[in-house]
Each structure stands twice: as structure tokens, then as C-alpha cells.
Amino acid sequence: MSNKEKAPETGITVSKEDDFSAWYSEILYKADLADIRYNVKGFVVYRPWATISIKRMYRKYEELLERNGHLPLVMPTVIPESNFKTEADHVEGFAPEVFWVTEAGSDGEKLTEKLALRPTSETALYPMYSYWIRSYNDLPFKRYQSCQVFRYEGKMTRPFFRGREFHWIEAHNVFATMKDAEAQVREDMEMTYQMLQDEFCIPIMFFQRPEWDKFPGAVHTFAADALMGSGKVLQLPSTHLLGQNFSKPFDVKFMNEDGEEKYGYITCYGPAISRIYGAMISYLGDDKGLILPFDLAPIQIAIIPIIFTGKEEIVMEKTKEIYEKLRRKYSVKIDDSDDSPGQKFYFWEMKGVPFRIEIGPRDVKKEQVVIVRRYDGEKIFVKENEIENKLNEITSNYTKELWKRAFIDFENEIELAYEMDSAKEAIDNGKIVACGFCSIEKEGEGCAEVVEKEIGAFVRGKRIDEEKNEFATCLVCNKPANCTVYLAKSY
Numbered sequence: 001m002s003n004k005e006k007a008p009e010t011g012i013t014v015s016k017e018d019d020f021s022a023w024y025s026e027i028l029y030k031a032d033l034a035d036i037r038y039n040v041k042g043f044v045v046y047r048p049w050a051t052i053s054i055k056r057m058y059r060k061y062e063e064l065l066e067r068n069g070h071l072p073l074v075m076p077t078v079i080p081e082s083n084f085k086t087e088a089d090h091v092e093g094f095a096p097e098v099f100w101v102t103e104a105g106s107d108g109e110k111l112t113e114k115l116a117l118r119p120t121s122e123t124a125l126y127p128m129y130s131y132w133i134r135s136y137n138d139l140p141f142k143r144y145q146s147c148q149v150f151r152y153e154g155k156m157t158r159p160f161f162r163g164r165e166f167h168w169i170e171a172h173n174v175f176a177t178m179k180d181a182e183a184q185v186r187e188d189m190e191m192t193y194q195m196l197q198d199e200f201c202i203p204i205m206f207f208q209r210p211e212w213d214k215f216p217g218a219v220h221t222f223a224a225d226a227l228m229g230s231g232k233v234l235q236l237p238s239t240h241l242l243g244q245n246f247s248k249p250f251d252v253k254f255m256n257e258d259g260e261e262k263y264g265y266i267t268c269y270g271p272a273i274s275r276i277y278g279a280m281i282s283y284l285g286d287d288k289g290l291i292l293p294f295d296l297a298p299i300q301i302a303i304i305p306i307i308f309t310g311k312e313e314i315v316m317e318k319t320k321e322i323y324e325k326l327r328r329k330y331s332v333k334i335d336d337s338d339d340s341p342g343q344k345f346y347f348w349e350m351k352g353v354p355f356r357i358e359i360g361p362r363d364v365k366k367e368q369v370v371i372v373r374r375y376d377g378e379k380i381f382v383k384e385n386e387i388e389n390k391l392n393e394i395t396s397n398y399t400k401e402l403w404k405r406a407f408i409d410f411e412n413e414i415e416l417a418y419e420m421d422s423a424k425e426a427i428d429n430g431k432i433v434a435c436g437f438c439s440i441e442k443e444g445e446g447c448a449e450v451v452e453k454e455i456g457a458f459v460r461g462k463r464i465d466e467e468k469n470e471f472a473t474c475l476v477c478n479k480p481a482n483c484t485v486y487l488a489k490s491y
Contacts (some may be wrong), residue, residue, distance in 0.1 A: 011030075012027065012287055013026065020228070023287075024282060025158070027281060027285060027290065031351055032048070032049050033046070033047055033049055033050040034046055034050060036159060041164075042152075043164055043165050053277060053296045053297070054273055056295060056296050057199075057276065057296060061169055061271060062169065064195065068142075068187060068191065069142050070173075071144075072144060072146070073145050075118075075121055075125060075145055075147070077117060077148075078115040078117060079117075079123055079124045080114075080116075083123040083124060084123045086123060087123065087245065087246055089216050090122065090217035090246075091216075092216065093217070094120070096154075097119055097151040098116045098117070098119055098151075098152065099116070099164075100115070101116075102114055102115075118150065119149055119150060119151045121147075122172065122268065125143070125172050126246050126252055129141065129172075129174060129264075130251040130252050133252060133253070133254050133264065134254065135255045136176055136256050138254060139175055139176045140174065140175050140176075140184070141173065142184075143173070145169070146167075146168075146273075147167075147170070148165055148168075149170075150165050151166075158278075161278045161279075162275075162491060166274045166275060168271060168275075169270070169271050171188075171270075173267045174247070174254075174266050175266075175267070176256070176264065177265060178243060180265065181265035182241065185222060185239050185241050188222075188237070188239035189206055189222060189239060189464065191269075192204065192224050192236070192237045192239075195271070196224065196236060196237070196276065197403065197407075198399075199293065201283075201402050201406045202280055202284075204224040204225060204226050204236060205224070205225055205227075205410050205463065205465075205486075206222060206223070206225075206464040207222070207460045207462060207463060208221070208222050208440070208461045208462050208464060209222070209223055209238075209440075209460075209461045210441075210459050210461055211444075211445070212448065213458075213459070213461070215238065215240040217242060217245050217246060219241045220240070220241045221239075221241075222241075223235050223239075225460055225490075226279045227283075227410070227413055228279065228282050231430025231489060232488065232490055232491055233490050236275065236276055236279060237269065237272070238269075239268070239270075240267065240270075241267055242266040242267060242268060243266070244266075246266050247263040247265070247266055252264045252266065280292075280296075281352075284402070285352070288349045290352025291374060291375050291402065292353075293399040293402060294395055294398040294402075297353060297354050299353050300353065300395070301326060301330050301353070301356070302332075302344075302348040302353045302355075302356045303319055303323055303356070303357045304344050304359070305319040305335075305360075306341050306358060311361040314361065315360065315364060316336070318359055318363075319359050322357065322359065322369065322384075325387065330391070345372075349374060353374060354395070355371055355374065355398075356372045357369050357371055368382060368383050368384060369381075370382075371391070371394070373394065375398075375401075375402050376405075380394070410432070414432045414433070414434050414469075414486070415431045415433055416433075416434050416435070417434070417435045418436075418475070419475070420454060420475065423435060423455050423457075423475060424455045427457045427488070427489060432460075432487070432488045433457065433486065433488070434469045434486055435471060435475040435484070435485060436470075436473050436474050436475055437471075437481060437482065437483055437484070438477055438481065439483070440459070440461060440462060444474075444482075446477075447475075450476045451475075451487055455487065456489065457489050458487065458489070459487055460487065460488055461485060461486065462485050463484070467484050469484050470484060471484055
């Protein structure tokens with residue numbers, strides 16, 4: 001790798017704990033992840049190091065979806081306004097965020113109908129589903145696509161977390177019964193845990209979102225939240241039980257076994273891969289830079305020859321020999337740049353390469369190498385003839401061990417609050433607050449607005465797993481509590 005390809009400076013200069021925002025900006029710049037200088041506001045260029053990992057994340061998710069019976073398709077990016085307006089709640093929820101195409105051609109000819117750049121694909125897909133689904137034999141009907149979606153976000157935060165174009169997968173499924181649809185929602189949540197925790201090492205908690213914060217047109221929305229280093233949560237994959245709210249207006253029907261025509265029950269699931277990537281680098285990274293799961297690292301092993309005058313040839317010969325042994329199985333890079341060994345160490349640590357192999361004249365003489373593990377800096381001295389076996393062992397366990405280190409017990413991040421002042425204090429200290437709440441139906445929205453205004457947090461919803469905390473009254477209005485909810489700041 002030439003010096004020109006390297007970041008302008010090596011090493012991270014700000015502590016993640018002290019200033020998460022500055023740390024994140026420095027990571028984006030120095031690790032060459034994204035460039036915000038594209039001349040359309042809110043649109044970001046993803047650079048190769050991030051793009052390679054994101055493509056691998058897509059592949060893992062797509063393989064899991066297909067194992068669970070989903071088939072891929074590709075839909076047009078544009079949606080006619082008439083489609084978009086068919087489901088009233090949906091259009092009301094998304095209208096402020098839509099980019100509209102209104103003219104085309106060199107002379108700016110006005111289109112006869114406005115076209116929306118898809119903010120999500122329900123209104124594009126379901127008219128097609130009405131053609132494709134005919135009989136109960138066609139169900140369950142499970143399809144997904146990997147694509148970009150466009151939303152005119154008023155709140156701009158940072159690349160990967162939030163923008164006006166983001167990269168995701170959306171799965172849209174039709175079932176004969178509500179029970180089958182509910183089972184799919186549970187499967188979606190299981191897939192989320194499998195991908196985010198086992199593969200991407202991001203701890204999450206699932207909530208049923210309040211009525212005022214659900215997907216427009218859904219019966220219920222269930223979403224995963226990850227706790228970021230800044231004390232805020234970030235919404236990651238969400239799954240939506242749509243019931244018949246879209247099948248009726250879009251005429252998605254099937255003939256049952258008794259020859260009766262019935263409307264299908266629909267679910268949709270949307271893991272935003274670019275946002276998950278942002279959560280992963282934020283959560284796992286440290287003050288040296290990125291830390292990446294082994295399978296997702298663009299380069300998995302960096303080999304660093306440590307050169308001394310007069311010893312160049314023997315060191316480089318051994319370096320190339322080991323490289324040839326490893327490159328068939330791993331993504332390996334020899335760093336033969338003119339930088340000092342220390343600069344090379346800092347650089348590859350910043351890039352999150354899981355392992356580096358150091359080879360100096362003494363190592364050649366001892367017929368050994370030094371393997372350094374990124375997430376904890378442990379040095380492992382290995383004989384040359386044992387390198388492949390040792391790497392098989394430590395690389396296969398790397399992501400599992402990283403997950404053990406990354407795992408947090410959410411219970412330790414939660415504080416119980418019985419009054420507004422204590423809730424605000426906990427939120428200001430970067431905690432998640434559990435409290436009593438009157439309702440997550442529409443009647444609770446007024447109390448949620450008070451929480452946002454006076455506490456500076458959002459009602460994330462009620463937990464999907466076992467609830468251990470009970471409260472007698474609502475934190476805000478003091479009416480009998482109908483449920484326990486969780487409050488947090490969010491991106």
C-alpha cells in the first residue's frame with residue numbers, strides 16, 4: 001500500500017468516551033469510510049473500506065432471508081403518486097419526506113403524474129402482489145429486495161446513522177391468516193438477533209413502538225434499539241404487522257380451500273444495512289479506531305515486515321512466503337510502505353484489521369512470527385510451521401469472543417423512575433429509564449410529548465421480552481399505569 005492511499009494522519013486523537021461526536025467524525029475521515037463533500041446536501045459517498053463491509057453484511061442477511069423462504073426481486077425506484085396515495089395513513093405518514101420527480105427530458109417536459117423516489121416499497125410492491133397471488137397455494141408469499149430508499153429527512157445527524165439516502169433490505173410477505181403473519185414478525189425478530197448480535201456484535205433490545213410512533217399504516221411496529229456510546233439509542237431493524245391495512249386497498253387477495261376469496265395478511269421487515277454499519281463501528285470502536293467482526297473486515301490480516309538495514313532480503317522473503325500460505329483462505333495485505341513499524345501498527349489498528357503479523361530479523365532467526373489481536377492487543381508468538389493451525393483457531397473464534405466483550409446487560413443501563421425529576425437526571429446521565437405509563441395507544445401521546453419536552457427523551461415503547469418492572473401510576477399524568485415503557489434519547 002502506497003503512502004498516498006493512507007489516511008492523512010494515523011491514530012485517533014480524541015477519546016470516544018469524552019466526545020463521541022468528534023470521535024465518530026474522526027473515524028469517518030481517518031479510516032476512509034465516507035465523504036460528506038458530495039454537492040447534494042444529505043447525500044454521502046461511501047468509500048471502499050466501508051463499502052466492502054456493507055456488501056458482506058448484505059450477503060449475510062440475504063442468505064439468511066433465503067434460508068427462511070424469502071425470494072429476491074428488484075422493483076423500480078419510482079412510485080406513481082396514485083399508488084402512493086392509495087393507503088391514507090401511509091401517505092400521511094410519509095408525505096413530508098418524499099422526493100418527487102415532476103419533469104423529464106432536456107426540455108423539462110412536465111410528467112402527467114408525479115413520481116415518488118421510493119421512501120419504502122409497500123405502494124410499489126402490493127399492486128404487483130395483486131397480480132401474482134391467486135390461490136392459497138401461493139401462500140406464504142415471501143419476497144425481499146436490497147435497495148436504496150430516499151427520504152427528505154429534516155433532521156440531519158451523521159453519515160450512516162441518518163441521511164436522505166440509505167441502503168437497506170426490505171422483505172414483504174403475505175399470509176392466509178393473522179396468526180401466520182404474527183409468526184413471521186417473531187421470525188423477523190429472531191433474524192435480527194441472529195444477525196445483529198451473533199454476526200455484527202451489536203447488543204439490542206426489542207420494543208413494541210407506541211401507536212404514535214409506529215410505521216404509517218401498520219397494526220403494530222416492533223423495533224430494535226441499540227445503545228450507542230453517547231448514551232443515545234439508535235433504531236435498527238424494525239418489523240411491521242400490517243394485517244389487512246394494505247391488502248384491502250391494493251386488492252391483495254387469494255382463493256381459499258373452500259373457493260372463497262379472502263384478503264391476505266401482510267408483514268414487512270426493513271433492516272437498514274447502512275445504519276447497522278454505523279451502529280457497529282460506533283459501538284465496537286475504541287480510542288485506537290475501528291474494531292470489526294472477522295468476516296466483515298475488508299482486510300483480515302495485515303503482515304508487517306520489520307526491516308533493518310542489511311536484513312531486508314531475508315525478512316521480505318519470509319514475509320512473502322507466509323503471505324502465499326495465507327492468501328488462499330484469508331484477505332491478507334503486506335504493508336511494505338516506507339512508514340515506520342509504529343505508524344503501520346497505528347494505521348491497521350485504526351482500520352480495524354482483526355490480526356496483524358509482525359516479522360522481524362529475530363523472528364526469522366527463531367522461525368516464528370508475532371500475531372497481534374486487534375480487540376485486546378494480545379501478542380501471540382507462533383512457530384512458522386504452526387501458523388496456519390493457530391490462525392484457524394483464533395480467526396474462527398474472533399467474532400464470538402468479540403461478541404462476549406461487546407455484550408452488555410441492558411439491565412445495568414436501566415434506571416427505574418417514579419417521578420419526572422429522577423427520570424430527567426437519569427437521562428442526562430446517559431441511562432435508559434423504565435417507568436409507568438398510562439398507555440402506548442393514542443391516548444398516551446400527550447404524555448409522550450411532555451416526556452420529550454421536559455425530560456429530553458422519547459418513549460421507545462414496551463419490551464418484547466419478559467417485563468420485570470411494574471409501576472402503579474403513569475410517570476407524567478399519575479393515572480393508573482397500563483404498561484411499563486422505556487425512555488431514552490435517540491438519533
